[in-house]
Amino acid sequence: MNDVTTPILTLRNVGKRFGTNQVLKGVDLDVQRSEVVCLIGPSGSGKSTLLRSMAFLEEYDEGEIHINGQLLGWQSISPRRRASRSRLNQVRSSLGMVFQQFNLWPHMSALGNVCEALVRVKGLTRSDAERKGRAMLDKVGLAEKADAFPAQLSGGQQQRVAIARALAMEPSLMLFDEPTSALDPELVGEVLQVMKQLAADGMTMVVVTHEMGFAAQVADTVAFLDGGHIVAKGAPRDIFHDTEHPRLQQFLQNYLDRNAFWQDLKETPA
C-alpha cells in the first residue's frame, strides 16, 4: 500500500452537485508521494469544492476518491452508503488541512491549538503533546508565540499556527485551501515560505491557490479547473508558457494584467 509507485491520492470521475448545480463534472487526478499539485482556476470553477471533497468536507456524489488505497467517506459506491465515523476518521487520519480562514480556536493559545488533537485524539500525555507542539511551532518559526492567543497574532502567524496544528498529526498528505487569500499582501510571503519548506521536505501537497508565482516555483503539477473539469494539467512550464488552451490563456492574461500595474506607469509620462 505504501509502494512508491502507488498514488497517495486518486480521484476517479469525481462529481458533486449542489441542488441542480453540477459543481464537479467527473474529475480524475492522481497525486504521487511527495508531489506538489496546485489547483488554479477562476472562482466558481470548483477548485475549492474539489479540495474539500478530498477531505470529505463535501460529500462527492459521483466517482471515487482513494487515500492510500482506501475509499474515502463511503462504505460502498452503489448504492452509496456513508462510511462509519470511525472508518472515515481512520481514512482521514493521513491528511491534514489548512483553511483560508485559518479556523484556529480563539479560546486556546497557539500551543493549545496544536496540542488539542494530540491529547484528545492521539492520546499523548499533556507534557509529550506540549513537547511535540513546541517543536511544530518551532518548525513554522513561531516557537516564541506558543502562549499567544490567536487574536494576538497576525494573520500570517495564525495561518502558520494552523499549519503547525495540521502537521502535528503527522499527515502524509496536506491540503491547502487558498491559504494566503485572507492575508494582507505583506504577510503572504511568510506563509508561502513555510509551505515551500514543507514541499522541500518531501510533503505531499494539494494547494488551491491564486499565487501563480508559488505554483510556478513549487508545484510539480499544475491543474487548471474550469466549469467543474480539469481542462489542463501539466508541469508549471507547460501550463504557464506553452499552453494553447484558450480559456487558460485568458485566465493567465487576466492575472498578468492585474499584476502589471507598473507597466502602465512606465508608459505614462510623469
Next chain:
Amino acid sequence: MFDWPTFLESLPLMAQALVVTLQTSLVGLAFGFVIGIAVASMRLSPTPLLRRLGGAYIFVFRGVPLLVQLLFIYYLLPRIGLPNIPPIGAAIIGLALASGAYIAEIFRGGFLAIPHGQLEAANLLGLSPWQTLTRIKVPQAIRLTLPALVNEMILLIKASSLVSVVGLADLTRVAQNLAASNYLFLQTYLVLALFYCLINIPLAGLGSLLERRLGRSA
C-alpha cells in the same frame, strides 16, 4: 423606625433560609446548564426529530409559568403514580427545567456564532462530536453569551422565591412567616429584598470579572 432587636433575632432564620435559596438555585442552575446545552444541541441537530423535540421542550418550559410548573411537579406528579418528591427536590427540578429552556436559547445563539470552519477543523483533526462540544463549542459559547447567562442566573435566583409555594423554607417563605408573627411587614420585606441583593450583586460582579478575564483570550 427600624426595630433592631427583632431584626437581629430574625437573622439566624434568614441566614438558614439564604442557604436554602442558594442551594436550590445553584443546584437548579447547574442542572439547567446541562439541560440547556443538551436542548440547544438538539435544536441545531441535523435530525428533524431531535430539532422538533428540542423545540417542544422550549415551548412547554418557557411557555408555562414557573409557579404553575412547580405546583404541577409537587402536587400533580404524585397523583399519577410517581413517588412523592420532597419540597427541595420539586423546587430543584422546577428551577432546572425552566432555566434549562432559557439557557438552551442562549446557548443556541452562542453555538450559531461560532464560525463553522472551526468545527470543520475539529472534525478533520479527529475530535469526536462530544469532544467538539465540550472543548470547542461550550467554552466559546459561554464566552460569547456571558452577559446573557449572568442575566439568566440572576433572574433564576429571583424566580426561586416562587418555590415557597411547595413549602420550602426559602428566603421568601421565611420572611413571610416572620412578618406574619412580628407584624413588621415593611421592615421584614426590606430585609428580604436586601438578602436577594446580597446574592445578586456579587454574582453580577463575578460576571463582569469573568467577562474581562475571558475577553483577554477570546
